[in-house]
Amino acid sequence: MKRIPKGRVTTYKIIAERLGCRAYRAVGNACRRNPNPPVIPCHRVVGSDGGIGGFGGETSGSKIRKKIRLLEEEGVEVKNNKIVNFDRVLCRL
DNA sequence: GCTTTGACTCTCG
DNA sequence: TCGAGAGCCAAAG
Numbered sequence: 001m002k003r004i005p006k007g008r009v010t011t012y013k014i015i016a017e018r019l020g021c022r023a024y025r026a027v028g029n030a031c032r033r034n035p036n037p038p039v040i041p042c043h044r045v046v047g048s049d050g051g052i053g054g055f056g057g058e059t060s061g062s063k064i065r066k067k068i069r070l071l072e073e074e075g076v077e078v079k080n081n082k083i084v085n086f087d088r089v090l091c092r093l
Numbered sequence: 094g095c096t097t098t099g100a101c102t103c104t105c106g
Numbered sequence: 107t108c109g110a111g112a113g114c115c116a117a118a119g
Contacts, residue, residue, distance in 0.1 A: 012101055016115085023115035024101040032100055033117075042100080053100040 001031075004044045007075035008091035009083060011048050018093055028053070043067030050086035052078070 004010050012024045019027075031042040047053050052064055068078045077084035 016101085019115095021115065022102080022113080025099055026101095026115040026117085028100040029098095029116060045100080047100080048102060051100095 001040055001042075001045060003093065004041060004091055007089065009044045009046050009071065009076055009086075009089050010091045010093060011046055011050075013048050014091075014093060015045065043070055046083055046086075050083035050090075052081040 012027045015027045016024045076089045
């Protein structure tokens with residue numbers, strides 16, 4: 001996750017694939033638990049559909065909004081918690 | 094040690 | 107196109 005270049009995003013699926021498993025949920029779990037908040041850019045990890053996902057009911061809350069803002073700052077367009085230019089910013093690693 | 098749940102994904106109806 | 111079900115891995119109860 002830390003290898004995700006700035007201005008790019010990836011999906012849980014891809015991360016799991018890179019891990020050699022299908023632990024999509026485990027990845028999301030690790031993010032949710034976020035063992036290392038400062039070094040883990042969870043906001044750069046999205047769903048296969050380019051959606052940030054549902055977040056503890058804060059899908060449209062302030063925490064997500066901030067991450068969205070961060071992505072936009074990096075050049076990732078986000079609309080309604082979804083990656084707009086998903087194909088362009090998606091990092092397949 | 095087994096069961097439940099989760100920021101997931103895929104397939105079928 | 108949308109909803110429901112199954113599969114997957116890991117952490118918490």
